[in-house]
Amino acid sequence: MKSFLQRFGSLVLGVLHGFDRLRLRGSKRLLCNPGGVFSFLAQVQVPLKEYKAYAKETTVALCKAIETEAQQAGLYHYLNNSQESKEETALRLAAEHGRQQGLIAVLGCVEPCQVVQVRGNRETKKLEVRIEPSKCLHYYHYYLDADYGLRYTRLQSWFPFTMHVGLNGRDWLARQMTKAGVDYRQKDNCFTWVEDWEAAQRLLDEQLTTDWASLLDGWAAESHPWLSRLVVPPVPYYWSVQEGEYATDIAFRTPEDLRRLYPRLVQYTTGPLQSTDVLRFFGYRVTKSGAPRRDLAGEVVTTIKELVEGTCVKHRVLQNGLKMYDKFGQVLRLENLLINVRDFKVFRMREGNTDGPMEYLRLRKGVADMHRRAEVGAKINERYAAALATVEDATPLGELARDLGQPTTWKGRSVRALNPLAPADVELLEAINRGEFLLNGFRNRDLRALLFADAASASPEEAKRQSGKVTRLLRLLRAHGVITKVSKTHRYQVSAEGRSKVTALLAARQASTEQLLKAA
Template sequence: MNRDERGLRLRQGKCLHLYKYFLHPRFGFLNARIQTWFPFNVQICMNGREWLARQLAREGRSDFKRADNCFPWLGDPALAQRRMDAQLTTDWPRTLNAIARSLNPRHTAIFKPRPMDYYWSAYQTEWATDVMFKDPRTLAGIYPALVRHAMHHFRSPDVMRFLGRKAHGNFTGEIVTSFKDRPEGVRVKHWVRGNSVKMYDKAGSVLRVETTVARTQDFKVLRPSHKDPEGPLDWKPLRKGVADLHRRTEVSQRSNERYLEALATVEDTTPCSRIFDAVAKPVLEGKRRSRPLRIGDPADLAVLQAVARGEFATAGFRNRDLRLLLHPASAKADAAEQRRVSAKVGRQLRLLRAHGLIRKVQKTHRYVLTSKGHLLTAALWATRDANLKKLVA
């Protein structure tokens, strides 16, 4: 230290966080972190299926089997779903403030001159949809085809193999697998701008599709303006605060459903000729005539490949997203060139809408694939990737 220097100097120092892992009487196993300096920020991590297991156990139910954070078997799936849905009605500020007080018993004394509570936000949420199979053999029979479809059709940028972890000891229910005999699985993950959707198998007989939302700006919520809380409702950007948590679950569930719908085309038995013929002729939309799709044209193929990417299952895609994929050089072009490329992509989107392959998300500039779009793109890549030996076998 230089004694001749006066005033304040900015120096880098280490910051200390305290972590607490405990069994909560309501939520089960969770962990929380508090920083040891003002304003004592708190981060809490909890698991909805851990919570569900506690709910079922408190009700005296034993008709379920649990492995880690999934349920390979449920005696009453409808009841379990109702319990999961009821979690969304939680008074989150009150509940989380109680946990925060247990982390910092001195909170009231510290903030006595200016009493205040925490503003709670969801930094990241994971919303999973589990499809339970009667036995591992049934899932194993179709899972390789689902993985191939996700890899080739969705153009997944990440396919990661993993070996299942041993389940925690602090849970109710029955362990149905062990570390020794747990089968190797495959996770397929797609992500875009901080949000992702992934598919993987768990406990041998559970197929899970899971949407993770960390960047909320890509979604909308129907709410009043900040300046007029009692005013009319309008579609506003989704906030990270727990007040919009209900909407986050809605968009996450829709993402999972769209992904599962796309996977369902693997079992479709519609002849490819019928699928291709449906888009091989002009269509009339009012007085507007739209040309046929050219499924052998590189330009049309590139557009279909782009809109079928798995990461767009979360929030859909915009003109801007397709521009970056189809014309990456336009990002550094001048304004006139960007407008020209935007208009070109706009015409391609209108063509896909005219053929019923995509639909516009209400009150947004985003689009998602329709069932017809999923079927066409799946059939297209399956036939293009197949060789003659496979086709005539």
């Protein structure tokens, strides 16, 4: 984000980054696997042959309890079409009945789900527990919460009684800012203006310190107080993140500023941006040659859609998504949604070992890793923004490359010119422009591994010679202002000006003669 603001900071009002839409899943883990269900049925002394009658009796009692109370309060509404917007229906019912706070609607709808069934096995001639896809009635409880805004719970009415909770992080932030006395202007789920952006960000960060398990248990009990009495002994919910959209909103001063910039961003993300760049944004490793790993079982897909909010560019890889769109012509939103988190590592203790050492372990879906998920999402958006910072420059290419093509001096010593057409200099520029160097920069040995094929197996004398050559190349790049040294480290980063020049030169090398003539 730093490089993006260095480039376009004069056009930007403020930046907010945090969770947007959250969909959290409550699973009764004992009832989500055949062995656990068998153990539960043994505890309640229900034979497998009587499971269906027992489950049906429990479901009927649950549905009666929910519908009776909701109908008496005038809140219940059954939806014949599962594709109908539940949120819009709930808000419409709230407006019709003048409800402005608390429970505003209870909706019933038949939807697909995973259920527990007991089936006969033809081979063993025995009954067995199975988890299989089916459909059943689901109940949505919608609330207008004074602290969290619009939220809902969704309960599956058949075993294993899975629950989902949905809320909007930006709606939650709006309530926080109102209480804190921070003025703002909001459109849908983004803010076009905030009186104090830093204060708003601090409030947004407070969401990550929430005791999510206790909060969600309280909401579950509020919506369905009968569940603990119907399923005896009570089985607690394990809460995980089903969908968590992490969004970075960059609010521009005027719609005209974003309108001029956005077409170039779209052109860049669907043209020069390569699939391996998208992999690096997500943090997936690639080979030294820049190719994806062979064990990466997936593909990168980029699509463009015209939405009500604006033009949306979406990159998708391994069920995970990264989006960019211009919301209402004034907010540039970068948003990622992580579904498959198996490849992401975070710094934490092992589960169940609170006294153990911290180490890099797999990111969990549970709410215990909510703040770590936010860190991963923030880094993805930062890498994406850093790449976007290299576009939108109306300066002619000749003017950009003019200084690079002239000899200069560095600390009193003459330094040669850079030749963007020479293979050796092109290889150097491509190396420093790699996506994995966007955040943490690069070292001498990082470039040596890229510029010399035998770097890994080189003798000590040859390694010293290669390191010396890379040192001279770094001096060359620093003299031309292409890179800067990170203070108190051995790392270097491409400067904002250098990024513009390098990206433009490399893009020009890939352009056809016809494209160059059209540009002229």
